[in-house]
Amino acid sequence: MGNVLDGLAGIVGDDKVTAKEEDLLRYAVDQAPVTDFQLPLAVVFPESVADVQAVVRSCAAAGIAIVPRGAGTGVSGGAHATRNSIILSLERMDRILAINADDETAVVEPGVVNAVLNEAVAPYGLMYAPDPASFRSSTIGGNVATNAGGLRCAKYGVTRDSVLALDVVLADGSLIHTGHQTFKGVAGYDLTGLLVGSEGTLGIVVGVTVRLKYLPQEVHTIAAFYPDFRSAAAGVLAVGKARVQPAIMELLDGGTLAQLDDLYGSDLRARGRSLLLVQTDGFGAAAEADVVRRVLQAGGATVTTEASAEAERLVELRRHSRGAEVDDEYRVGEDVAVPRSRLVDYVAALESMAAQYQVQLKVVAHAGDGNLHPTFWIERQADAVDPDAMERLQSALDHSITEALAVGGTITGEHGVGQYKLRWLGQEQPEAVRELQRRIKDLFDPSGILNPGKAI
């Protein structure tokens, strides 16, 4: 291990490598539950593409695994250290290399924080559309690794839809460029799409060309309170049937409202047992908002007459609905997606499961996408946990996955498989499809040094 450290320091410089225990501990995991804790051998902070290439070559020669990491905000364990690994933190590669306002594109290093890019392009009337709840701290590189979604994807698409081209360091240390600088391009296979969402298992993204969208000049936000969650979920379908495409359509259950009240002193729970937040934007925002209000009221909602600003505050609260809590083995946030028409039934099934397994449940959903984030948890009592409760929690999780798949859903809408969701992947994808992916992995990374044991 001393050799590894000395070797890496010799290659990239002392100030870019650490093996201090506090650093190793801090970088060992992301925000997902930990099932197999491992300390990395070292944490390396490359500052250039050449640094990344040198580290990859060195690790390839030494047979050491590389776990790339952005801000560590992932919730599937994609950035958890594995045995005999180093963490490659790309946080220092945080330069915006170009903003091409007329082309409506930007070129960034992977460590650029999502919100920082948005601030930089806003003066041009542009935005980087994907907005995971972690946008204030998560990096574009991390967003690319997981093909991150967010609140606005129903209208603006996920990360993949905003990525035009990538610079990628492959497992042998070579650098390739994929994709195109233009909005459209179909020359050859879509390597860019293959790499987006591959969680650093096929290559290390060191540069990203993104397409920017127009910052809407008008935004309308509607808060609709419901007496129960199922009626609120039905409201999502009603908006769809009115053929209005909101930018944001977020569904919060009673448990989430209660938690927000606790954290922020709001009075949401007193106003309803479920909240549907809808934001329309663009030139048609006002007209769309009118239609949305009408159909939600017809569905039994109490629609706020308050100014949009108040409803916007609720959207901000929603963005923080994960709060300061970090998932652990006692509290697991999921990320299933189901076909939109199954939202109502699936939510009802979740509620039954919580009762059946005697676990706590709260649900928020990017409802426009059918993407649900149920959180199941059990209470810890003075650091002691009932082992039976732990088992019930796992049963509830497994059941919720089985049910999502049974209604035509997926185990992960936007968080990625990482390490934590691997146990369920075989339920979604048959062996032939998994084997095809393993062979692609072997093709890109024959020695298996790139983020092993993740994603597939």
Add this chain to the structure above:
Amino acid sequence: MGNVLDGLAGIVGDDKVTAKEEDLLRYAVDQAPVTDFQLPLAVVFPESVADVQAVVRSCAAAGIAIVPRGAGTGVSGGAHATRNSIILSLERMDRILAINADDETAVVEPGVVNAVLNEAVAPYGLMYAPDPASFRSSTIGGNVATNAGGLRCAKYGVTRDSVLALDVVLADGSLIHTGHQTFKGVAGYDLTGLLVGSEGTLGIVVGVTVRLKYLPQEVHTIAAFYPDFRSAAAGVLAVGKARVQPAIMELLDGGTLAQLDDLYGSDLRARGRSLLLVQTDGFGAAAEADVVRRVLQAGGATVTTEASAEAERLVELRRHSRGAEVDDEYRVGEDVAVPRSRLVDYVAALESMAAQYQVQLKVVAHAGDGNLHPTFWIERQADAVDPDAMERLQSALDHSITEALAVGGTITGEHGVGQYKLRWLGQEQPEAVRELQRRIKDLFDPSGILNPGKAI
């Protein structure tokens, strides 16, 4: 060859196989220039997934290449027969298997014609967004094979953006399902994205789950005539700077206007030397159209005061601007895309090239995407062609490609590489990137029987 025919007929039935010369001739090529004419051994018309699997297994055993084909409207030669090949025409697999209106998805067989799907979902207020100019005859399977674009992509995306899942027969005859039925899904690698645009070289698409978008209730169309093409191209940037996202933004040069006048008796050429057609849609369509009119007038355009219906007729004319002409070795339509800011300069460069090489030129562009379709041609005189003119035509084509790449563009925005554009692919993609694609091809199709010599 008799054996091949008998074998295939024995497997799928006599009525699904032909080797009549007129059929072989008809199915030997698509609408691209032909540089290496080959007659297929047979044309097979599978009617089920099982038929496709049986044909693939049989061809794999016999070492015969399979060229999958939709409607044959491709213009890059992706469906040209190659040596020792059969054509696998998927036109009979044309059932819409499901329309899930609440989920906003549909499941189709590959032979469903684009316009037929749109007609089927329109009563639900839905549309299938990708609209290649050939939408009245081209199939969804063919659209998937080339990752087809169209007029509406600047706002609604290309085929990839509307495809959620695929059923694919692999080179060994096995059937896999990729993707998800939900809008979002990040479980494992994006095999769906890898297959879209792979031109049948990795597998044969036998089923497609598409996401539908909302049919806009309001559409406004603006026709802006300009004294020259460069001013019209500048108008595209002006609309972008006003942060309006039209659904359609088509640019037609003087040559195209003259051709439309000849074909349809219109008077476009008398009204300007270039035409920019802009269509806005959705709840904000009227407000967006107002902004568009203002910025185009400010840029020197004569904006039609006529009713939107008249401008819509021009959009229909534009959809037919390829007319009845089919590209051949004397007339080649290209498909470059450039960063939007380079549109004006690139168009000027094209005009210089036409003059330099003494060839004819007309240009239409999906200008919102920076995707240009210049057509270069030389006149044939009574079946005799000046060999020097042929050489000048090829020089103009090569020059236009080199120039597009020099300004950051791509050799193909939406038509695919097929067979015809292979000669330019090496200019866009370095050897390492091409080799990676060859290895992916080898992984999927080790014997090389799936549409060999295409795409990569």
